[in-house]
Amino acid sequence: MPELPEVETVRRGLDKLIVGKQIVAVDCLCEKSLPIATADVNKIIVGATILAVRRRAKMLMIDLSGNYTLLIHLKMTGQMVYRGEANWGAGHPNDSFLGNLPDRSTRVIIRLSGDNTLFFNDQRKFGWIKLYPTTEIDDLPTMRKLGPEPLIGDPWPEFIRRVRRHPRLSIKATILDQTTIAGVGNIYADESLWLAKIHPATKVEQLSDDDLKRLLDGIKKSMADSLAAGGSTARNYVKADGTRGDYLDKFAAVYNRANQPCLRCGHDIAKIRVAGRGTQYCPNCQMLQ
Ligand SMILES: [Zn+2]
Structure with a gap:
């Protein structure tokens, strides 16, 4: 997608x-x-x-x-x-x-x-x-209705205001909601939560502004890294060795990495369901609060 x-x-x-x-x-x-x-x-x-x-x-x-x-x-x-x-x-x-x-x-x-x-x-x-x-x-x-663009201007004031509208909702469901922030889908939700060391099922009311600041930084970083890797273009689709590649391999820390070691701590990446979506996270780095 x-x-x-x-x-x-x-x-x-x-x-x-x-x-x-x-x-x-x-x-x-x-x-x-x-x-x-x-x-x-x-x-x-x-x-x-x-x-x-x-x-x-x-x-x-x-x-x-x-x-x-x-x-x-x-x-x-x-x-x-x-x-x-x-x-x-x-x-x-x-x-x-x-x-x-x-x-x-x-x-x-x-x-x-x-x-x-x-x-x-x-x-x-x-x-x-x-x-x-x-x-x-x-x-x-x-x-x-769309939330702020993550990569244009300073999305923080709008982002925090919109996240706080959902105190009882899981943070993953909240950032997947396009009225919170624009353009975050399943992959970048999981990647940014891993970067911010936040368990995807954490309720918004349990997160501090500092947690949410780290999360927004994670959204921006994972998207910027993906753009720098060239996104899914024909040029990147075929690897140098002729095999069909997924450009996400270049930067993804949890996407498509269930049962592989966490790049930060070595614990196996786990797969669960949050917000009705397959969710990959590190049970060691992203403890439920
Ligand atoms: Zn870890």
């Missing part, structure tokens, strides 16, 4: 490749993935020039000339692959990064000026591309 750093990796790639290009055609292979009337596709999207690629939480926004914006959510298995003057892909990592496109996972094909093509692939079809007037994006209910 692409999380904030993966979506930011998609944004950075698209920002370099598609801004300034004109959309010359849009082929919709799955209506669910592009819930936009064909007349609007032809009238508003086709012929528009791409002005900017932005991100809020795990959503991407492609601003078009004519004051419209494509709002994109990759959900579980969405990816963007660019073919033409560059070969690039990012998002959910799988072999569609490498093979001939379109393939069975291709849902939308956006043809761009200069004989370039952007493929929206999404095996499980939970992702989508929607169209809104640019001025309406910030007022959408899902946008208005």
Whole structure:
């Protein structure tokens, strides 16, 4: 599942490749993935020039000339692959990064000026591309409720205010809630709780402001480390030895490491359920208070 750093990796790639290009055609292979009337596709999207690629939480926004914006959510298995003057892909990592496109996972094909093509692939079809007037994006209910961005500005004042709204809730459930902080999914929740030495099931009321400060620092660090490792892009998907790799291997301390030794103390990493999600943590470093 692409999380904030993966979506930011998609944004950075698209920002370099598609801004300034004109959309010359849009082929919709799955209506669910592009819930936009064909007349609007032809009238508003086709012929528009791409002005900017932005991100809020795990959503991407492609601003078009004519004051419209494509709002994109990759959900579980969405990816963007660019073919033409560059070969690039990012998002959910799988072999569609490498093979001939379109393939069975291709849902939308956006043809761009200069004989370039952007493929929206999404095996499980939970992702989508929607169209809104640019001025309406910030007022959408899902946008208005979102907590602060972890990697932009100083999220601490908003973060602490929003965390304290849930004194009886587990800290993991609280940070997975997108109204507390934007973009934290299961992987970065577990990584940041390990960095902060907090048991995932601890109730918020049992945590001090210092604990929560360490946790926010952990969220920022794990996401920054992931971005520095390049996120899940086609370039990182195949390792030097030709095997398919998971870029998370480079920095993850607990994700996918159940029964392996804690990188800090050597105790085995355990797997439990918290907030309805598979949760990996170190029972020695992250004691329940
Ligand atoms: Zn440990």
